[in-house]
Amino acid sequence: MQIKKFSWFFTLAIALVVAMNVLVTACGGGSTDTAGGPQKLVMGTSADYPPYEYRDTASGSNEIIGFDVDIANYITKQLNYTLEISDMDFNGLLPALQAKRVDFVMAGMTPTEERKQSVEFTDVYFEAKNTIIALKGSNLTKVENLVGKQVGVQLGSIQESEMKETAEKITGINLKPLNKIGDLIQEIKSKRIDAAIVEDTVAKGYLAANSDLEFNVIPSEGPSGSAIAFPKGSALVKPFNDVLKQMKDKGEIETLVKKWFDKEA
Ligand code: ARG
Numbered sequence: 303m304q305i306k307k308f309s310w311f312f313t314l315a316i317a318l319v320v321a322m323n324v325l326v327t328a329c330g331g332g333s334t335d336t337a338g339g340p341q342k343l344v345m346g347t348s349a350d351y352p353p354y355e356y357r358d359t360a361s362g363s364n365e366i367i368g369f370d371v372d373i374a375n376y377i378t379k380q381l382n383y384t385l386e387i388s389d390m391d392f393n394g395l396l397p398a399l400q401a402k403r404v405d406f407v408m409a410g411m412t413p414t415e416e417r418k419q420s421v422e423f424t425d426v427y428f429e430a431k432n433t434i435i436a437l438k439g440s441n442l443t444k445v446e447n448l449v450g451k452q453v454g455v456q457l458g459s460i461q462e463s464e465m466k467e468t469a470e471k472i473t474g475i476n477l478k479p480l481n482k483i484g485d486l487i488q489e490i491k492s493k494r495i496d497a498a499i500v501e502d503t504v505a506k507g508y509l510a511a512n513s514d515l516e517f518n519v520i521p522s523e524g525p526s527g528s529a530i531a532f533p534k535g536s537a538l539v540k541p542f543n544d545v546l547k548q549m550k551d552k553g554e555i556e557t558l559v560k561k562w563f564d565k566e567a
Contacts, residue, residue: 346404393458454498
């Protein structure tokens with residue numbers, strides 16, 4: 303009798319431990335800290351996109367900073383995670399997410415239908431428009447002006463896919479996809495390409511640093527703006543969306559928009 307009671311107690315204890323473990327693993331998307339502290343989430347980004355995410359070369363720290371980084375820090379802190387940032391080419395972000403090398407992607411990324419086939423997005427947290435960047439006085443103000451020109455786009459971006467579609471309709475536009483936005487800018491300055499298609503908010507920053515360039519906003523047909531990407535079915539989408547909503551309601555997003563975007567205007 304005594305033994306039976308004892309083994310029952312044991313079975314119950316083991317079942318409890320197992321259940322708790324399952325619960326802990328199900329809740330988190332990240333890896334557990336060995337010390338039992340807060341779990342870590344790894345954010346994949348492409349730090350070539352000021353003011354969303356870029357290397358802080360001005361301070362010499364070379365740390366990745368920006369609008370997206372501030373939002374990611376805010377959300378992960380609220381949800382009791384620590385944040386680690388993994389920098390890579392924009393084109394490698396979604397593969398990294400699908401291979402679970404990163405827990406989420408924040409890179410000024412637009413939630414397109416095509417991407418939604420393989421990943422899941424939060425709500426949009428900031429809107430953007432496309433522009434044509436070119437040397438001052440080039441008079442490349444609309445896509446029709448790009449016929450016969452070399453036009454740079456970031457590899458894997460919506461600017462690339464949208465311009466591919468445009469180039470099918472308007473023949474004579476030559477696309478040159480490159481990995482980094484900074485390379486597109488350098489190619490324009492050294493006249494190896496005539497123009498590049500870049501979002502307005504990012505174009506402004508590069509223009510402030512390069513007085514020989516100008517940009518013109520062009521109408522974009524497809525989706526625009528930025529959202530946070532997760533692997534399909536991730537349990538983190540809902541809590542991230544909840545905090546994003548809180549940030550919008552409390553004016554936190556507005557404060558960060560002022561901090562990062564207004565100084566460029
Ligand atoms: N919004 C565009 C896209 O989703 C461009 C984003 C580029 N982001 C970056 N960090 N370079 O395709």
